[in-house]
Amino acid sequence: MIALHADLIKLLTGLAAVLVAASIAGYVLQRRLSPDGSNTVIQNLNDRVKAWWVMVVLMGLALLFGRVGITLLFAFASFAALREFVTLTDTRRSDHWALASAFFVILPVQYYLIFTDWYGLYSIFIPVYAFLLMPIIAALRGDTDHFLIRVAEVQWALMICVFCVSHVPALLSLQIPGYEGRNLLLIAFLVVVVQSSDVLQYVWGKLLGRTKIAPDLSPSKTVEGFVGGALSATLVGAGLSWMTPFTPVQAGLLSLVIVLMGFLGGLVMSAIKRDRGVKDWGHLIAGHGGFIDRLDSVIFSAPIFFHLVRYGWSLT
Amino acid sequence: MSFVADLAAAAIMLFARFITAVRGVWQGIEPVPLQRVYFANHVSHGDFILLWTVLPDRMRRTTRPVAGADYWLKSPIRRFIGRDVFNAVLIDRNRETRTNDPIAQMAEALDSGASLIVFPEGTRNETGSPLLPFKSGLYHLAKARPAVDLVPVWIDNLNRVMPKGEFVPVPLICTVTFGEALHMSVDETKDDFIARAEMALLSLSPDQGARMRQSLRGLATAPSSATRGNGQ
Numbered sequence: 001m002i003a004l005h006a007d008l009i010k011l012l013t014g015l016a017a018v019l020v021a022a023s024i025a026g027y028v029l030q031r032r033l034s035p036d037g038s039n040t041v042i043q044n045l046n047d048r049v050k051a052w053w054v055m056v057v058l059m060g061l062a063l064l065f066g067r068v069g070i071t072l073l074f075a076f077a078s079f080a081a082l083r084e085f086v087t088l089t090d091t092r093r094s095d096h097w098a099l100a101s102a103f104f105v106i107l108p109v110q111y112y113l114i115f116t117d118w119y120g121l122y123s124i125f126i127p128v129y130a131f132l133l134m135p136i137i138a139a140l141r142g143d144t145d146h147f148l149i150r151v152a153e154v155q156w157a158l159m160i161c162v163f164c165v166s167h168v169p170a171l172l173s174l175q176i177p178g179y180e181g182r183n184l185l186l187i188a189f190l191v192v193v194v195q196s197s198d199v200l201q202y203v204w205g206k207l208l209g210r211t212k213i214a215p216d217l218s219p220s221k222t223v224e225g226f227v228g229g230a231l232s233a234t235l236v237g238a239g240l241s242w243m244t245p246f247t248p249v250q251a252g253l254l255s256l257v258i259v260l261m262g263f264l265g266g267l268v269m270s271a272i273k274r275d276r277g278v279k280d281w282g283h284l285i286a287g288h289g290g291f292i293d294r295l296d297s298v299i300f301s302a303p304i305f306f307h308l309v310r311y312g313w314s315l316t
Numbered sequence: 317m318s319f320v321a322d323l324a325a326a327a328i329m330l331f332a333r334f335i336t337a338v339r340g341v342w343q344g345i346e347p348v349p350l351q352r353v354y355f356a357n358h359v360s361h362g363d364f365i366l367l368w369t370v371l372p373d374r375m376r377r378t379t380r381p382v383a384g385a386d387y388w389l390k391s392p393i394r395r396f397i398g399r400d401v402f403n404a405v406l407i408d409r410n411r412e413t414r415t416n417d418p419i420a421q422m423a424e425a426l427d428s429g430a431s432l433i434v435f436p437e438g439t440r441n442e443t444g445s446p447l448l449p450f451k452s453g454l455y456h457l458a459k460a461r462p463a464v465d466l467v468p469v470w471i472d473n474l475n476r477v478m479p480k481g482e483f484v485p486v487p488l489i490c491t492v493t494f495g496e497a498l499h500m501s502v503d504e505t506k507d508d509f510i511a512r513a514e515m516a517l518l519s520l521s522p523d524q525g526a527r528m529r530q531s532l533r534g535l536a537t538a539p540s541s542a543t544r545g546n547g548q
Contacts, residue, residue, distance in 0.1 A: 079487070080337070082487070083337060083487040083488060083489060084489060086486070086487075086488055087473065087488045087489040091476075092476075093479050096479060096482050096484075096486060097484075099486040100484045100485075100486050103486065103487055104484070282337070282489055283339055
């Protein structure tokens with residue numbers, strides 16, 4: 001625990017230093033270029049930095065509360081994400097009970113299984129049991145209009161918002177020899193790599209971005225932003241190997257996988273937003289849109305990172 | 317307000333935020349403490365709770381919902397919530413037996429400085445159409461107190477959170493959109509004024525057009541998302 005706290009404090013101090021620098025830069029930019037708040041890029045940047053402070057403080061607090069704190073934090077994140085997701089679906093009256101059980105039965109059970117380390121059940125609970133249960137509940141209501149679409153939407157919502165997100169706290173159950181009691185740092189590693197990739201892609205894109213990578217899905221994503229962001233986030237990940245059970249090369253390769261999955265996940269979630277005709281998933285976080293807008297890259301990388309580490313390093 | 321009522325109000329608002337993450341969209345007016353009559357669409361008993369929740373604290377304390385006495389005086393718990401927590405202006409909806417004139421009661425509340433929340437449809441809308449025809453109450457109130465701002469307020473999505481007859485809410489994001497204030501013009505007829513107020517309210521609905529088409533096809537409350545998210 002001493003080692004954990006020492007490393008954790010080191011990491012949090014580092015993040016705080018980066019944020020202090022970003023806040024000062026944002027303040028100077030605003031004073032110089034946008035004293036009346038008219039430059040939207042700078043305002044958006046400052047909103048983002050502010051939201052980052054809140055997120056780092058929340059993450060830090062949850063990490064200090066250990067397993068209970070992290071599990072509750074991500075259970076709440078799943079809840080907020082599911083609330084945003086279902087709001088944009090075409091579900092209706094006859095899906096009421098299916099949706100209510102998604103929120104108040106399946107979500108809590110999944111996180112309870114994670115908390116009690118029941119790998120054999122939590123890894124199939126939503127893909128198998130919820131997958132079968134949800135259409136049964138919907139069918140019992142007798143409304144067949146758009147049945148397949150509605151059932152698919154509910155299953156997708158659960159997979160994305162609950163199943164995938166819950167693989168972040170699941171990292172705590174891995175048993176890695178020589179790394180006992182420090183699993184919280186794996187979560188910190190995943191989150192820092194994913195989020196620094198998002199930030200660095202944004203920064204590289206703003207600095208050098210020319211060629212749009214997916215104009216139909218996400219007009220702000222550019223090849224230059226993606227390559228610059230992915231490579232620099234991979235370096236950040238390699239540089240964080242001191243807090244992981246990995247060598248710097250392994251940490252870099254895992255970071256690259258995380259970054260690629262996060263990027264592609266962002267594209268998939270953008271496709272859903274385009275389909276639904278919205279720009280953001282919600283309005284919960286100023287400058288970031290909704291919860292899912294911030295979580296989308298974690299959603300896609302968490303299960304892959306979890307399984308790679310589990311097969312490569314864990315005893316269980 | 318007593319301490320228990322304050323506590324109950326805080327708990328109710330926290331619960332409302334937990335389920336709906338409700339957000340006020342101040343489209344036509346500013347959130348400043350002017351005296352107003354907010355008139356809103358009515359689909360559930362949670363409507364005025366959401367409207368109340370998005371009001372800034374100072375405004376909330378002086379804003380009183382107008383509600384049916386028959387519902388809110390039925391049990392001790394409802395009476396506590398209606399009277400003590402929300403400080404509702406309770407009106408008797410039964411024309412034959414009532415002794416108090418509802419318009420006089422509302423005018424009296426306005427005269428004492430309060431703002432009001434009214435539901436001019438008169439009852440909860442349990443049909444597929446976005447809005448029921450307004451009753452004449454709003455017109456009579458506007459005539460009795462012509463200086464007060466009448467603010468249309470569209471409450472969106474609550475019908476999906478808690479459809480009629482269900483008792484477990486499904487958490488979904490709701491918005492409360494405030495439109496531009498109206499006043500009755502001097503020579504306006506009752507029907508013209510009511511039609512204008514209905515249109516002002518309906519125009520705030522984010523997917524009003526889509527919903528109208530759906531109700532024509534007989535699909536009840538399934539929301540369309542085609543025009544969602546344009547409120548930023």
